[in-house]
Amino acid sequence: MKTRETDTDLSRRSFLKVSLMASGALMVGVGFGGQSLASGGKDETWVPNLYVRIDHDGTVTIVSKNPEAGQGVKTAFPMVVAECLEVDWKDVRVEQAPLDDRYGRQVVGGSRGTPDGWDDLRIAGTGALYMLREAAASLWGVPAGDCSASSGTIRHAGSGKSARYAELLDKAATLPVPDVAALSLKSRPEDFNLLGRFVPGVDNHKILTGQPLFGADVRLEGMLYAVYEKCPTFAGKVKNANIDEVRSLPGITHAFVVDGTNELTGLLPGIAIVAESWWQADSARSKLKVEWDTSHSDSTADFDRQAASLAGGSGKTMRHDGNVEEALGSATKIVEASYYYPFVSHANLEPQNCTAVFKESGKMEIWAPSQNPKSGRALVSRVLDIPQDRIHVNLTRIGGGFGRKLRSDFMVEAAWIARAVKRPVQLQWTREDDMRHDFYRPAGWHHFRAGLDDSGRMSAFDHHFITFGNGGETISGAGLSADHYPAGLVPNFRLRQSLIETHVPTGPWRSPGHSAYCFAYQGFFDEVAEAAGRDQLEFRLDLLSRSFGEPPLDLKRTSDTLRIAAEKAGWGRSAGPGRGLGMAFHFDHGGFVSHVAEVVADGPNIRVEKVWSGIDVGPVINLSGARNQVEGCVVDALSTAQLEITFAGGATEQSNFHDYGLLRFNQAPEIECHFIQSDHPPMGLGEPPIAPATPAITNAIYAATGIRVRELPLRRAGISA
Amino acid sequence: MNQVKLSINGQIHSLDLPPDMPLLWALRDKLDMTGTKYGCGIGICGSCTVLVDGRPAQSCRLPAAKLEGKEIVTIEGLAPNGDHPVQRAWDEEDVPQCGYCQGGQVLTAAALLERNPNPGDEDIDQAMSNVLCRCGTYFRIRKAIKRAALEIAAGEPA
Numbered sequence: 042m043k044t045r046e047t048d049t050d051l052s053r054r055s056f057l058k059v060s061l062m063a064s065g066a067l068m069v070g071v072g073f074g075g076q077s078l079a080s081g082g083k084d085e086t087w088v089p090n091l092y093v094r095i096d097h098d099g100t101v102t103i104v105s106k107n108p109e110a111g112q113g114v115k116t117a118f119p120m121v122v123a124e125c126l127e128v129d130w131k132d133v134r135v136e137q138a139p140l141d142d143r144y145g146r147q148v149v150g151g152s153r154g155t156p157d158g159w160d161d162l163r164i165a166g167t168g169a170l171y172m173l174r175e176a177a178a179s180l181w182g183v184p185a186g187d188c189s190a191s192s193g194t195i196r197h198a199g200s201g202k203s204a205r206y207a208e209l210l211d212k213a214a215t216l217p218v219p220d221v222a223a224l225s226l227k228s229r230p231e232d233f234n235l236l237g238r239f240v241p242g243v244d245n246h247k248i249l250t251g252q253p254l255f256g257a258d259v260r261l262e263g264m265l266y267a268v269y270e271k272c273p274t275f276a277g278k279v280k281n282a283n284i285d286e287v288r289s290l291p292g293i294t295h296a297f298v299v300d301g302t303n304e305l306t307g308l309l310p311g312i313a314i315v316a317e318s319w320w321q322a323d324s325a326r327s328k329l330k331v332e333w334d335t336s337h338s339d340s341t342a343d344f345d346r347q348a349a350s351l352a353g354g355s356g357k358t359m360r361h362d363g364n365v366e367e368a369l370g371s372a373t374k375i376v377e378a379s380y381y382y383p384f385v386s387h388a389n390l391e392p393q394n395c396t397a398v399f400k401e402s403g404k405m406e407i408w409a410p411s412q413n414p415k416s417g418r419a420l421v422s423r424v425l426d427i428p429q430d431r432i433h434v435n436l437t438r439i440g441g442g443f444g445r446k447l448r449s450d451f452m453v454e455a456a457w458i459a460r461a462v463k464r465p466v467q468l469q470w471t472r473e474d475d476m477r478h479d480f481y482r483p484a485g486w487h488h489f490r491a492g493l494d495d496s497g498r499m500s501a502f503d504h505h506f507i508t509f510g511n512g513g514e515t516i517s518g519a520g521l522s523a524d525h526y527p528a529g530l531v532p533n534f535r536l537r538q539s540l541i542e543t544h545v546p547t548g549p550w551r552s553p554g555h556s557a558y559c560f561a562y563q564g565f566f567d568e569v570a571e572a573a574g575r576d577q578l579e580f581r582l583d584l585l586s587r588s589f590g591e592p593p594l595d596l597k598r599t600s601d602t603l604r605i606a607a608e609k610a611g612w613g614r615s616a617g618p619g620r621g622l623g624m625a626f627h628f629d630h631g632g633f634v635s636h637v638a639e640v641v642a643d644g645p646n647i648r649v650e651k652v653w654s655g656i657d658v659g660p661v662i663n664l665s666g667a668r669n670q671v672e673g674c675v676v677d678a679l680s681t682a683q684l685e686i687t688f689a690g691g692a693t694e695q696s697n698f699h700d701y702g703l704l705r706f707n708q709a710p711e712i713e714c715h716f717i718q719s720d721h722p723p724m725g726l727g728e729p730p731i732a733p734a735t736p737a738i739t740n741a742i743y744a745a746t747g748i749r750v751r752e753l754p755l756r757r758a759g760i761s762a
Numbered sequence: 763m764n765q766v767k768l769s770i771n772g773q774i775h776s777l778d779l780p781p782d783m784p785l786l787w788a789l790r791d792k793l794d795m796t797g798t799k800y801g802c803g804i805g806i807c808g809s810c811t812v813l814v815d816g817r818p819a820q821s822c823r824l825p826a827a828k829l830e831g832k833e834i835v836t837i838e839g840l841a842p843n844g845d846h847p848v849q850r851a852w853d854e855e856d857v858p859q860c861g862y863c864q865g866g867q868v869l870t871a872a873a874l875l876e877r878n879p880n881p882g883d884e885d886i887d888q889a890m891s892n893v894l895c896r897c898g899t900y901f902r903i904r905k906a907i908k909r910a911a912l913e914i915a916a917g918e919p920a
């Protein structure tokens with residue numbers, strides 16, 4: 042393989058490399074310099090962050106390094122390369138990369154895929170095109186600047202010459218690699234031909250014809266199937282179990298106790314049952330009798346009691362601007378309200394699963410629907426004491442992530458069982474396992490007081506937030522940034538926090554924190570605006586019109602999304618009897634989203650008929666993928682607003698969709714998206730649309746019914762959707 | 763073990779199955795046909811939907827041994843090249859997000875259109891409310907069903 046490369050200015054810190062493969066294909070890679078720069082860029086083992094390969098038949102192959110969980114990255118990223126390379130989308134193939142440190146970050150989460158990839162993807166496409174254009178120009182003896190490119194062809198208008206990219210590969214490979222900093226990268230919607238269009242997902246054909254794609258679709262020679270029983274009370278240990286009896290049941294090849302550790306995110310203690318078919322393993326499990334050693338008995342009733350008593354206390358002050366008590370003392374009006382939301386589960390439709398084989402060579406190979414395979418590999422390495430470089434992780438399509446699959450408990454369980462049985466094993470959790478052993482989004486209580494001045498503006502905002510902790514530290518998915526709005530939007534602001542100790546496993550759940558507390562803030566704003574006798578839109582735009590110190594969010598971008606959602610919904614119109622409109626704005630994970638919801642009510646029975654969304658995440662890459670995320674987030678918000686997870690005796694009370702009933706088809710609203718393609722780099726959309734969707738809906742419920750939803754799920758307010 | 767003869771996607775399979783093994787697991791673990799998905803195991807989510815004599819059924823609740831003599835169609839068999847009007851509409855509207863539920867959605871929609879080539883919103887609600895989608899693709903499913911109905915009406919073979 043012949044290789045030529047260049048390192049570039051540190052402002053862009055990227056590195057471009059062109060190689061001619063033995064097959065004659067041209068490979069253009071881009072990545073961060075890192076070690077390669079240090080070694081003078083001559084490191085032969087260097088593998089780019091991503092690469093584009095152009096084959097002799099004109100096919101363009103783009104590697105997709107991030108896991109795909111339905112957020113659309115496997116389609117959106119290659120679109121960026123295709124745009125910059127000027128090739129037709131139909132000529133592009135996408136390859137899923139395995140976990141490999143040389144690809145850098147390989148995570149679905151935090152809506153970070155898009156901003157992280159944007160530069161590299163454009164550099165790869167633009168750099169490759171640059172080389173091809175130079176190749177044509179030098180073959181034809183014309184200035185490269187006179188050559189144009191489209192649909193995989195370079196053309197020279199003056200001479201009428203043209204060449205397909207495939208014909209230029211050999212020449213291109215001999216040319217110097219361009220300076221990345223000098224490449225002019227497309228960045229605005231008016232430059233785009235492909236970006237911003239509605240492009241169907243690259244895996245659609247496989248999905249729609251039932252071909253293997255997902256974790257549990259992996260089939261290996263001699264593979265066995267496993268179930269893993271854990272203590273319903275989190276982290277309980279096995280005292281006694283009728284293992285011998287279970288092992289003698291039909292089809293069972295292995296049954297054994299796993300001691301595990303007491304780390305909630307690691308390998309919890311349990312019993313593995315392995316069989317020739319999953320059904321037999323699961324049937325045997327129903328005969329299992331285990332005596333567990335449990336150490337705690339957390340319960341929802343107890344959390345409620347503690348929250349009520351903490352509410353009377355002062356909490357720990359996290360931020361205090363001005364003087365809240367004084368400002369409340371001189372306010373013309375004080376509005377007070379308390380909000381609550383429960384624990385909820387991720388409930389991905391694909392229950393956790395993982396396939397693993399421990400080879401005689403001492404190497405472990407894993408197939409995992411993981412949002413964060415790197416941390417999964419680290420966990421497997423630590424618990425099984427296998428060096429990381431002896432663990433290979435293949436990324437399968439993920440049947441819904443929402444943050445659940447950032448945790449790797451299912452990977453370490455599968456790896457442990459596979460090593461014990463010395464055969465390939467597929468671990469498949471039941472739905473019950475999945476719901477009882479989630480890392481839940483924590484419940485929270487918000488006690489608000491707002492003081493209004495003569496002009497109906499908030500002069501003071503006092504907030505006591507009761508959330509969860511362990512050992513005095515907030516736990517994963519709990520807590521709240523002290524700088525969250527309305528901090529910085531009101532002259533006197535105070536946030537106090539109190540913690541309830543818990544053993545319940547918690548973790549990031551789609552737009553962690555935001556998806557929960559936005560409901561409380563924006564519901565309370567509705568109450569404040571009403572108490573001030575002001576229009577909801579006018580009140581919010583005014584709130585976003587000035588700041589005190591550092592603004593907590595971009596005021597203009599936020600206001601613009603609210604304005605457009607309101608305008609499209611016809612804000613100000615009379616909705617008619619039994620109908621109402623509600624609104625909310627929010628900013629998280631780099632995205633600005635506002636929604637207006639319209640609700641139709643028949644007494645306490647409501648239906649969310651339509652939602653209008655104003656969105657600013659910079660230029661839209663794939664219109665279909667972007668809309669899909671907005672639509673999905675709105676449905677998720679409406680679904681989750683009707684659900685709760687409760688605990689008794691240290692265990693989760695819900696177990697399957699009969700008592701955790703996700704939203705069904707007939708309840709889904711229509712959703713209309715309006716994108717503001719602002720002049721900022723593009724951001725991901727998997728998370729930002731969900732947080733404001735819940736309060737837009739609950740505020741619309743108030744407008745339609747007069748019932749203020751201050752507690753979720755909706756049925757606590759007597760509402761049924 | 764029971765000897766069971768099943769007709770799946772037009773092919774006869776003779777299988778040795780544990781008694782009571784649901785069709786879902788016979789498909790997945792005995793035939794390595796993994797297009798039919800496990801979601802809840804209690805007949806609520808519809809991820810495991812197959813067609814039995816043309817009607818949608820939850821394969822996690824159907825003992826395979828009771829299906830002898832019936833025509834079973836799984837997502838792999840609806841139209842393996844993906845050119846059923848429902849599959850095409852699903853792609854054109856780009857319905858799938860994660861995709862896990864979509865086999866069940868497509869088969870349910872195909873059965874609906876087979877019975878009722880021009881369904882109204884209420885017919886669609888009724889038929890499709892048996893299949894959960896955690897990603898929230900419902901709005902697009904409605905559009906895709908309407909698109910497929912138009913294609914069928916325009917003379918495409920269903």
Ligand code: FES
Binds near residue numbers: 801803806811
């Ligand atoms: S898996 Fe059969 S209905 Fe859910």
Ligand code: FES
Binds near residue numbers: 111862896899
């Ligand atoms: S597309 Fe993910 S569950 Fe339906």
